[in-house]
Amino acid sequence: EADIYQTPRYLVIGTGKKITLECSQTMGHDKMYWYQQDPGMELHLIHYSYGVNSTEKGDLSSESTVSRIRTEHFPLTLESARPSHTSQYLCASYASGANVLTFGAGSRLTVL
């Protein structure tokens, strides 16, 4: 079982609220990623990090921000949520030696 944890699993909030989606991994992986996926649609990379204090934007423009202060922790923040942010957010970490990307269970966000 993958040791990558996302909280909350489900979140319903009102427009304008600030939210933080948590992602933690206990495997010591340097590389971590956030993907966004609408139901039945493709995965889009929105942020990634190759180590502490390293963050980059992905292929899909996102109003969210990320931080990487500790190796094991890669939270995603939306300062002011809007209905267009409604989606599933998937965190993943990468084991370079094994060349394997492992996903967390995901956080499903609904903004009313």
Place this chain on the structure above:
Amino acid sequence: QKEVEQNSGPLSVPEGAIASLNCTYSDRVSQSFFWYRQYSGKSPELIMSIYSNGDKEDGRFTAQLNKASQYVSLLIRDSQPSDSATYLCAVNQAGTALIFGKGTTLSVSS
């Protein structure tokens, strides 16, 4: 723009048949190729990886890679209803983020 193309399907096969899923990619320097399975409402899980031209077998699954044609496929033998899911093809270069295709939906009927 790096692209990974898959037929969205749905691909429908009867139980016990061979399901063939195909993927093409645009970046010739891609080095690693993956197949992920995603059940509805769940996160993707890795089922196969392949790095060299040819076939790689793991149980009922066989991945095939042809770098000259920029083509990777997944064969599922003796398909089961539990194989019904969306199959995602992903590619990357060494050290870069995986680029995923849109996925092919497979439906196995009993």
